[in-house]
Amino acid sequence: MSNPDVVPAGRLRTMRRAAWASIVANAVIVVTGGAVRLTASGLGCPTWPKCTSTSFTPEAHLHGIIEFGNRLLTYVLVAIAIWAFVAAWRTARRDLRKIAFLAALGIPVQAVLGGITVLTGLTWWVVGAHMILSMILIGLSVLLLHRTYSTSAPRRGPAVVLAWIVLAAAALVIVLGVVVTGAGPHAGDADVPRSGLDTLQVSQLHADAVFLYIGLTVGLLLLLLATGAPRASVRAAWWLIGVQLAQAVIGFVQYFTGVPEVLVGAHMAGTTMVAGWTTWLLLQVRQPPREPRGDEPVQDLAATTSA
Template sequence: MAGVSRFGEFSGKPTLSRLALASVVGNVLIVGTGGAVRLTKSGLGCPTWPRCTDESYVATAEMGVHGVIEFGNRLLTFALAAVVIAAVVAAWRQRPARRGLRWLSVGAAFGIPAQAVIGGITVLTDLNPWVVGLHFLASMAVIAAAYAFWRRTLEPDGPARPTVPAPLRALGWLTAGVAAAVLVVGTWVTGSGPHSGDSGAARNGLDPETISQVHADTVFLLLGLSIAAWFAFRAVGAPAGAVRAAGLLVLAELGQGLIGFVQYFTGLPVALVGAHMLGSCLVWLAALAVLWSTRERTAAPAVPPSQAQPEYAGTAH
């Protein structure tokens, strides 16, 4: 039946869920194209913002391939904005109204212009490595907002309840927190390495070997927590979705760790660095999925017709 989610309750038009999922995918693609900009040294392909040059909003032939790559990344932002705006409109037009879903759609949409501004600051500061790192982390925050919005479209509108004991919910939050820390330290590694986005861009001054070791240590901590969550969920008889989410997180981390080690010991080849950036998004989404799996929403109790409030009672005559 159209409009019925896999949870068995009305969750709004399927179009809304598709738009919300498209915003998640689009934000991940933005990270991928942003990585291509940096890895091809096209970070200053458009040397100013919001224009591409002082005279033009679009790349010119004189700017070459670097201008095309940087301008293409900017164009994708506009395409993503169109999807997000459509999702906001769909969420606010839903009947019956779902207030929490509406504000989640706004939160996911707000990240797009915020990211554009940070991207502009990145260009105007000549790819300052700390601002470049902030740009990436802001993408992770937007992905989290978009993911929450998408998952909410799949749920009924009733109250949330835990699916695992409180200590395991805390473990889910801790795992997500460490995953965020891994992302933060990863930007420090990137800021100390050779892929600056432009041959003249500065580096953050941190020792690459030392900060890479710190990054590896946080990854090992995350992997340990994720394995513990998988075993703990199985031990308490958690729903299959929670066990599966924890298992997928472990697999994502192992794959990402393999790419990380290979790229480190092979001199950071561009292709592997790009794959590692996309892998970061997948690990982050998997960590969010584990956190989300520790609770569920049940359908709101139906209000008997005799107790329902009329939308408009009119004026007595």
């Protein structure tokens, strides 16, 4: 039996590739799910798990093909999740196995939630839960990637606390974005009712949360610079601020131009980057990583911290 404190470099590289694949695949399915909603194809397959009452495949119409294509991507996610779990198992590191298992478990949960979304007629908050779960899976995949680099014990201090607050602010922004979506157009089908909330008010609340989120991130960057934090942490903060500003610009432009489909899709893609980079920043601040060389010992982090 292999020593769990020693991970061959080749197995770590495989683990990283699987983690990257999981990040990309979960982001892609968010974008394609957005395409389903923005083309009013949400009920292109009106039932679940079958596409129609008699068949698993759609009828020959565009909405059905778009929705069915998005469903097929679930199998890609399953394959990647299996790959990641096998790769994690081969490293013999308990922390990687635990994270990979949780990420894999999220895929069937996501599929069932997608089915509930269809069976409930695209109820806005169920659709929103579907989106939020994707953000969680992206976060887990980023955590999996980071753990292949990190060999240090978790840090404590004001910067770590502030990084957690930044993550909480990001979660608030994403949830409020879901609420805004539930009040606006692009429901996924022309006959789907909206939440009934005032679009202007919830959009303003969402914008306020965005300003708070960006302000907290800038504060974290200044704190990292003032305390001489590792360059990787500072670099992650700069990257996140860039993503935030780009996302904010898209959000404001889409609002004042009547939420055109292309910009809404871009905003959804940006949300996956917000989730991923915010998670990465927290992890960089909490456990600055270094690249293992060769077959050098790699600490089994499960012994010092939970996944």
